[in-house]
Amino acid sequence: MSTTTPQKKSAVESPEQIERRRIVEQFLLFQESLPKVDALSYQWLLNEMVPMSMAVENNLNQLDEYSSLSSQSVEPGSQDLNEEFSELSLNKFEYTPSHKLIAQLHNANDDQKDKSNERLFKIGSGIGSKMTELLIFSNNPNLSFNSMDALGMVRFICKEVWKQLYGKQIDNLKTNHRGVFYLFDYEFQPIQNFALDDDEKVLLDVVAPYIQVPLGVISGILTSLGVPEDDLSISFTYVDIPEDRRKPLGQFPKGVNFNIQINQLQNSQD
Amino acid sequence: MSTTAGTPNTASTANVSSLASSKTIKQIGETAWKNRTVKINAELFTLTYGSIVSQLCQDYQRDFKKVNDQLFSMGYNIGIRLIEDFLARTAIPRCDNFVTTSEVISKCAFKIFLNITPAVTNWSTTKNSFSLIFNENPLSDFVELPMDASKELWYSNILCGVLKGALEMVQLDCDVYFVCDVLRGNPQTELKVKLNKILKDEMPAGED
Amino acid sequence: MIYSLWIFDRHNCIFDKEYTVNQSTSIVNSKEQQSRGKLIYGMIHSLKSMSTKIAPGNMLRTLTTGKYRIHALFTASNLWIVIFSDLTHHELHETLDRIYELYLKYVVHNMLKPIDFKESAGLKESKKITSPSFIRAVDHVLCL
Numbered sequence: 001m002s003t004t005t006p007q008k009k010s011a012v013e014s015p016e017q018i019e020r021r022r023i024v025e026q027f028l029l030f031q032e033s034l035p036k037v038d039a040l041s042y043q044w045l046l047n048e049m050v051p052m053s054m055a056v057e058n059n060l061n062q063l064d065e066y067s068s069l070s071s072q073s074v075e076p077g078s079q080d081l082n083e084e085f086s087e088l089s090l091n092k093f094e095y096t097p098s099h100k101l102i103a104q105l106h107n108a109n110d111d112q113k114d115k116s117n118e119r120l121f122k123i124g125s126g127i128g129s130k131m132t133e134l135l136i137f138s139n140n141p142n143l144s145f146n147s148m149d150a151l152g153m154v155r156f157i158c159k160e161v162w163k164q165l166y167g168k169q170i171d172n173l174k175t176n177h178r179g180v181f182y183l184f185d186y187e188f189q190p191i192q193n194f195a196l197d198d199d200e201k202v203l204l205d206v207v208a209p210y211i212q213v214p215l216g217v218i219s220g221i222l223t224s225l226g227v228p229e230d231d232l233s234i235s236f237t238y239v240d241i242p243e244d245r246r247k248p249l250g251q252f253p254k255g256v257n258f259n260i261q262i263n264q265l266q267n268s269q270d
Numbered sequence: 271m272s273t274t275a276g277t278p279n280t281a282s283t284a285n286v287s288s289l290a291s292s293k294t295i296k297q298i299g300e301t302a303w304k305n306r307t308v309k310i311n312a313e314l315f316t317l318t319y320g321s322i323v324s325q326l327c328q329d330y331q332r333d334f335k336k337v338n339d340q341l342f343s344m345g346y347n348i349g350i351r352l353i354e355d356f357l358a359r360t361a362i363p364r365c366d367n368f369v370t371t372s373e374v375i376s377k378c379a380f381k382i383f384l385n386i387t388p389a390v391t392n393w394s395t396t397k398n399s400f401s402l403i404f405n406e407n408p409l410s411d412f413v414e415l416p417m418d419a420s421k422e423l424w425y426s427n428i429l430c431g432v433l434k435g436a437l438e439m440v441q442l443d444c445d446v447y448f449v450c451d452v453l454r455g456n457p458q459t460e461l462k463v464k465l466n467k468i469l470k471d472e473m474p475a476g477e478d
Numbered sequence: 479m480i481y482s483l484w485i486f487d488r489h490n491c492i493f494d495k496e497y498t499v500n501q502s503t504s505i506v507n508s509k510e511q512q513s514r515g516k517l518i519y520g521m522i523h524s525l526k527s528m529s530t531k532i533a534p535g536n537m538l539r540t541l542t543t544g545k546y547r548i549h550a551l552f553t554a555s556n557l558w559i560v561i562f563s564d565l566t567h568h569e570l571h572e573t574l575d576r577i578y579e580l581y582l583k584y585v586v587h588n589m590l591k592p593i594d595f596k597e598s599a600g601l602k603e604s605k606k607i608t609s610p611s612f613i614r615a616v617d618h619v620l621c622l
Contacts, residue, residue, distance in 0.1 A: 034312070035312035035408065038307050038383045040307075042318070044351070045315070045319060055340065055343065097592060102590055164311065193583050195610075351589075354557070355582065355586070357554050357555055362554060439488075
């Protein structure tokens, strides 16, 4: 974070600088003192959301099938079936391994994919809006939400939000200054270890649901900071990793470009 | 899984004497947390889990039993993988009895992953089931449940799944479930771990 | 010189790679090695349980024969990493640890692939670790 770098070069500091440094240090100390958990636990939680979303989809479909079955059934024995079914779902826990759920999602029909993506997006947006609250009340001296314009909000996402969620900042931010922003993350952290033996196209497709959560987070942050939901459109594309950021091993083959469009701003310029 | 039952007495042979004292176990946990753990704010963890639970409640139209099941199987899928992270960081060998296992869960596993050490208590006379009492729980700190949910939802049920999955990977077939939860208005949060059987190590199939 | 690397999970051999002087002929997950894998598993299993019977907590780590040295890492989840080397390598604990780390990174943390190969032995799915990145990273650790 360029703004927090203490300026050690100048020998003489103005009282304001000293005061500011003191506040920043105090803030960092306070952050340090907050309860912590293992970042890896958090990553497991984030990454298991995608298979979970598919599992929910499966369960809901099963329920639908069952309810249509029981409403059609007029046999006297249908009551027994009912009881048997509810007992099953109570005691036996359904287990499909994560990688299978992810594959199922990849092969699901469009309707299921949409529903699953929507679910992930909504979880993300819930995270985003709560994060805004958290960060607003964190008294971070580097953040001022009062006078924050769209660029400021996006910068806040690139730095603070990404850092908290993924332990790194967005690598590159581009904007046309008329409401269109491109956020490049060349090493989107949750998917870095993901690989398949198939060709890259399949891999990118399988991984796509993982990007719904951060899309939701971005949406949640921006709407909770006052951007009307209808004026907002967010999408992503995969991008090539620039030569100087490429690693020989252990890197996901593509970077992610998060594309934010705030229509209000576009119109006001016209 | 083609595993055969063993009695708890034929506990696994791999046992390291250094694990005998619970002080060492505590040290392993604390050292790993201090030196080998990247940390994040617990609040972020809490709010993320909260978003998941609330989405599930919506998806299952407040059928909280289904939410419990979903959280459990989500946890199970995490547990069977996360155990390897745990073993890599601590290099803890198989425990030679369930009492040691309970200490490792409380003082190492919970310490490293969630920075808490739930108290181990309520041992059964046969020493095959115990309770973990949570005075703090980063999944549910500052959470309040609405009336309907506070009767049926086990808010932190993902923990049961994680433990179930992780223990199974070290050949311990257990039942893991919440007995009570402060979120439901109970005086404390108690999670029960009950050992069903010790799974036998497999030998690779020898068709030839 | 490293001769070969074997990884066993709690069910089976999930990875094997043989190194030869001429690297171009190194063999991964070969069918021919299946029976050999079982022999190695059996041998190590016996020695492992014997060493703990001699003294509790006494773990098998290396084993030397006339021409080979065998290095092994065992986890509580019953994952075994076994390296066959010549006699110039006295101990390879660090190397074994690094291969365990690679297993974590490329197998455990790769949610698109199974962690338990037995359960996911579907039609298409391999029962072995096939990730090219894993294989390359392993080669890198074994300095080839």
